[in-house]
Amino acid sequence: MTRPVAVVTGASSGIGEAYARDLAAKGRDLLLVARRRERLESLAAELHELHGVGVRVAPCDLADRAGRAAAMAQIDDLGRAPEVLVLNAGFTSYGAFADLTAAREADMVELNCLGVLELMRHALPAMRTAGRGAVVVVSSAAAWQPMPYMATYAATKSFELTLAEGVREELRGTGVCVVAVLPGPVPTEFGASGGVPGGAGDGLPYRRPEDVVAATWRALARGRGRVSVGPLAVAARLAAVIVPRGLVLAATGIAGRRTLRRAEAHARRSSASRARP
Numbered sequence: 246m247t248r249p250v251a252v253v254t255g256a257s258s259g260i261g262e263a264y265a266r267d268l269a270a271k272g273r274d275l276l277l278v279a280r281r282r283e284r285l286e287s288l289a290a291e292l293h294e295l296h297g298v299g300v301r302v303a304p305c306d307l308a309d310r311a312g313r314a315a316a317m318a319q320i321d322d323l324g325r326a327p328e329v330l331v332l333n334a335g336f337t338s339y340g341a342f343a344d345l346t347a348a349r350e351a352d353m354v355e356l357n358c359l360g361v362l363e364l365m366r367h368a369l370p371a372m373r374t375a376g377r378g379a380v381v382v383v384s385s386a387a388a389w390q391p392m393p394y395m396a397t398y399a400a401t402k403s404f405e406l407t408l409a410e411g412v413r414e415e416l417r418g419t420g421v422c423v424v425a426v427l428p429g430p431v432p433t434e435f436g437a438s439g440g441v442p443g444g445a446g447d448g449l450p451y452r453r454p455e456d457v458v459a460a461t462w463r464a465l466a467r468g469r470g471r472v473s474v475g476p477l478a479v480a481a482r483l484a485a486v487i488v489p490r491g492l493v494l495a496a497t498g499i500a501g502r503r504t505l506r507r508a509e510a511h512a513r514r515s516s517a518s519r520a521r522p
């Protein structure tokens with residue numbers, strides 16, 4: 246008998262890697278999607294060795310239409326509907342919107358929005374026919390409010406949340422469920438790759454990638470459509486409900502400008518110390 250199979254995007258690091266490790270430990274075959282082939286192949290070999298599961302890799306750029314088509318072809322090649330589809334690949338940029346590289350912002354929309362939309366749309370008919378399965382959309386606490394200096398990112402995460410909740414409702418009674426996962430800060434490569442100031446030691450209440458994974462399974466077991474992970478995510482959710490949006494925006498604006506000024510001062514100090522003989 247073939248084992249159930251799970252698809253994980255963004256499996257080459259961070260939260261996606263944690264989903265892949267957990268699903269393999271639970272005996273799922275895997276299809277791992279991301280761009281860095283070596284990372285995926287080494288994780289695949291390790292998980293096969295540890296758990297005896299079958300692991301395929303799909304090194305695809307999901308910010309690119311052809312890359313998404315290649316990933317969808319790999320899903321078809323599995324020959325069975327995914328039991329779990331984890332749509333997790335995503336990135337951010339950081340800075341004043343007017344100064345950011347337009348092409349990178351557009352890539353973010355392609356990956357964070359179209360990457361989720363197209364893969365979910367592609368996999369769902371077979372999952373619905375199978376009459377079971379789960380789609381996990383890794384959004385963010387950023388989905389709840391506009392975020393100055395991460396404006397595109399927050400907009401893409403709102404898109405994911407709204408899409409996930411709408412599709413979930415459509416699937417009621419089919420046996421397939423959709424859960425939106427909204428983590429607060431998690432220590433992964435995300436901050437550094439997006440140029441976000443801060444990181445370890447910045448005092449934020451971080452949650453581990455494994456906590457995000459465990460919260461996802463708990464939410465699914467309880468039939469929940471979304472789950473906030475960590476105190477900042479819970480606070481963002483509460484603020485969105487009880488605080489007028491204008492006030493939330495004013496607060497994120499103040500916090501954002503403060504962080505930007507600190508980051509600029511840090512960059513100036515670093516370049517001055519590099520210039521010193």
Ligand SMILES: NC(=O)c1ccc[n+]([C@@H]2O[C@H](COP(=O)([O-])OP(=O)(O)OC[C@H]3O[C@@H](n4cnc5c(N)ncnc54)[C@H](OP(=O)(O)O)[C@@H]3O)[C@@H](O)[C@H]2O)c1
Pocket residue numbers: 254255256257258259260261278279280281282284305306307308309333334335336356383384385386427428429430431432433434435436438
């Ligand atoms: N870390 C946080 O604080 C945090 C908080 C809330 C939500 N999230 C969300 O969690 C998700 C995972 O992020 P993470 O924290 O685990 O960050 P991460 O360690 O940087 O992982 C991002 C993953 O996405 C993949 N990816 C990036 N661009 C891609 C592309 N064009 N095509 C295919 N795959 C691509 C990366 O692999 P390759 O580079 O190999 O392609 C990597 O596997 C994201 O959607 C993020 O928005 C993160």
